[in-house]
Structures are given as structure tokens and as C-alpha cells.
Amino acid sequence: MGGPGSGWEDGLRPYQQEPASPVRPFTVTGGRSAPRTHLAMETLVHSTIPPYQDVSGLIPEYQAINTLCRQVRSVAEISALLHVPLGVARVLISDMAAEGYVQLHQPQLEAGKPDSNLLERVLSGLRRL
Secondary structure (H helix, E strand, C coil): CCCCCCCCHHHCCCCCCCCCCCCHHHHCCCCCCCCCCCCCCCCEEEECCCCCCCCCCCCHHHHHHHHHCCCCEEHHHHHHHHCCCHHHHHHHHHHHHHHCCEEEECCCEECCEECHHHHHHHHHHHHHC
8 A cells, every 4th residue: 555655645546446448437427527516627625524434335436535635635636646537526526515525615716817826736736646
């Protein structure tokens, strides 16, 4: 498992089920490609589920997102770490937010542009991947 020098913080590894075909990631969303709510790729996400709570009843994708989001992550980071398309990550995260499993922090738009400090943090996080 991940550890010092493995490249994965806190021993986390990317979602392990590799798709057998390009269609596979969209099966977890029931074929939906549009999230319930608009999520920018720089939207920050964190889990609302306490670390000690049993999540074995959740689908594996929700479990993986829950684990990743014990620390705040952007939608783009979650997509990259889980090796799923951004659209799939958006649908899953939006569904989790609707269920109350995660809290979203949408970027503040200033004159139609996202906050530059937030974009810098997202870019820095993506570079660490």
C-alpha cells in the first residue's frame, strides 16, 4: 500500500477498478452525463461523513470519493485521482452532495471569472499529482 515515497499521500491510491472499455465509467452514473447541479472543475469538495462511520453500504465510487475528500479536494483532483472522466466525477459528486455525503464550496465568480487564488490552489494540487 502507499507509504513513504509511493507518491500517494496518506496511503491513498487511485480508484482501483480500471474500466474494461471506455463505456464502463458511465455505467456507475446510470448513463447520465449531466450532474444535478453545475460543478466547476475548481469546486472544492469535502466529506461530511465522520471517519469512524461505516461506509461499506455505499457504492465503491462513493467510498473512494469519501476517502479522498477527508481533506478538501477539487472536482478536477478527484477525477484525476480516480481515473474517471471529469463528467463522471461531476455526476457522482453532485449525487453525493444531494445525499448529504459531501459539502461543496463553489468558486466565487467575479465578473464571470473564477477567483484566481482558487485556480492557483487547484493548479498546484494538480501539479502534485
